[in-house]
Amino acid sequence: MARKKISLVGAGQIGGTMALVLAQKQLGDVMMLDIAEGMPQGKALDIQEGRSVIPTATNLSGSNDYADLAGSDVVIVTAGLPRKPGMSRDDLLDVNFGIIEKVGLAIKEHAPEALVIVVTNPLDAMVYAMQKVTGFPANRVVGMAGVLDSSRLACFIADELGVSAEDVRALVLGGHGDTMVSVYGAASVAGIPLSQLMSKEKFDELAARTAKAGGEIVALLKTGSAFYSPGLSAIHMAEAYLLDKKSVLTAAAQLNGEYGVEGGLYCGVPVVMGAGGIEKVIEVELNEEERKAFDVSVDAVKDLVSWVENKMA
Numbered sequence: 001m002a003r004k005k006i007s008l009v010g011a012g013q014i015g016g017t018m019a020l021v022l023a024q025k026q027l028g029d030v031m032m033l034d035i036a037e038g039m040p041q042g043k044a045l046d047i048q049e050g051r052s053v054i055p056t057a058t059n060l061s062g063s064n065d066y067a068d069l070a071g072s073d074v075v076i077v078t079a080g081l082p083r084k085p086g087m088s089r090d091d092l093l094d095v096n097f098g099i100i101e102k103v104g105l106a107i108k109e110h111a112p113e114a115l116v117i118v119v120t121n122p123l124d125a126m127v128y129a130m131q132k133v134t135g136f137p138a139n140r141v142v143g144m145a146g147v148l149d150s151s152r153l154a155c156f157i158a159d160e161l162g163v164s165a166e167d168v169r170a171l172v173l174g175g176h177g178d179t180m181v182s183v184y185g186a187a188s189v190a191g192i193p194l195s196q197l198m199s200k201e202k203f204d205e206l207a208a209r210t211a212k213a214g215g216e217i218v219a220l221l222k223t224g225s226a227f228y229s230p231g232l233s234a235i236h237m238a239e240a241y242l243l244d245k246k247s248v249l250t251a252a253a254q255l256n257g258e259y260g261v262e263g264g265l266y267c268g269v270p271v272v273m274g275a276g277g278i279e280k281v282i283e284v285e286l287n288e289e290e291r292k293a294f295d296v297s298v299d300a301v302k303d304l305v306s307w308v309e310n311k312m313a
């Protein structure tokens with residue numbers, strides 16, 4: 001069986017992180033693509049030269065030519081601008097939409113069979129645009145945000161309780177913005193419902209921090225946004241696909257009636273991810289408070305998507 005090919009469009013902070021993680025995991029060969037001349041080639045060569053130390057048999061290459069997407073099994077897109085302090089994700093809409101349009105057309109032409117994972121912000125609108133531009137079936141175009149948001153919440157819960165983050169499960173739904181919804185009833189520690197270990201008030205505090213967690217890192221870094229945990233989260237999704245793991249994870253998926261959302265909007269929901277891409281959307285029961293918050297979050301996504309629709313009309 002030939003090796004899988006994983007292409008990273010955007011070889012910046014997240015792209016570089018993903019390349020290293022992919023080399024360590026040996027999920028397939030890696031092609032890094034960026035408009036910055038020499039940069040993806042340089043990063044690929046740098047990791048390539050460390051392969052004997054890792055050790056890994058992964059081959060890495062860099063390119064500035066979209067034609068090198070040919071033969072990709074997975075394309076992960078981080079091309080675009082990240083936030084600066086004081087910016088919201090939505091401030092990136094105009095400039096990043098232009099980039100996603102260009103990249104989407106290139107993927108359509110050169111990698112028509114690939115699974116596409118979009119990371120570029122504002123996430124829910126960018127993955128929606130990617131599906132429209134490529135025309136790929138929706139199960140093969142997915143957005144990364146929920147894995148990260150849920151992992152951030154799990155981190156805060158673990159730190160608060162003084163337990164290992166690997167034992168914490170958390171679920172964050174909705175759009176990838178300030179309106180994201182953390183679900184108290186879905187959180188657990190080693191199978192123990194979180195409600196037995198933490199009050200709702202404390203959970204709400206951690207949920208509020210989660211909704212602002214990206215901004216917290218932007219403010220600390222001063223240039224650019226989070227990239228290690230976003231890179232790890234995108235690879236978690238690629239791995240579920242490449243190894244047909246049937247992983248249950250939260251992804252920005254196209255909704256056609258699920259959660260009462262119509263019109264092919266993309267929004268963060270739990271899904272089963274395997275060789276068929278998004279194989280199933282799982283509908284979790286939400287209480288009234290969560291349901292209302294989810295609807296508000298969907299409305300925020302709708303606003304961004306109608307901007308995209310107008311631009312594409």
Ligand code: A3D
Pocket residue numbers: 009010011012013014015033034035036078079080081082083092096099102103119120121123144145148176224225226227230
């Ligand atoms: P950065 O380090 O700037 O890398 C982006 C790269 O994209 C740069 O190297 C650019 O040269 C490159 N690029 C720009 N246009 C093109 C193009 N047309 N084709 C190929 N490459 C191009 O940013 P980053 O890696 O830190 O972040 C990338 C994106 O991810 C930004 O939009 C962030 O806002 C977003 N992001 C999303 C999350 C989510 O959870 C959804 C988290 C963190 C960052």
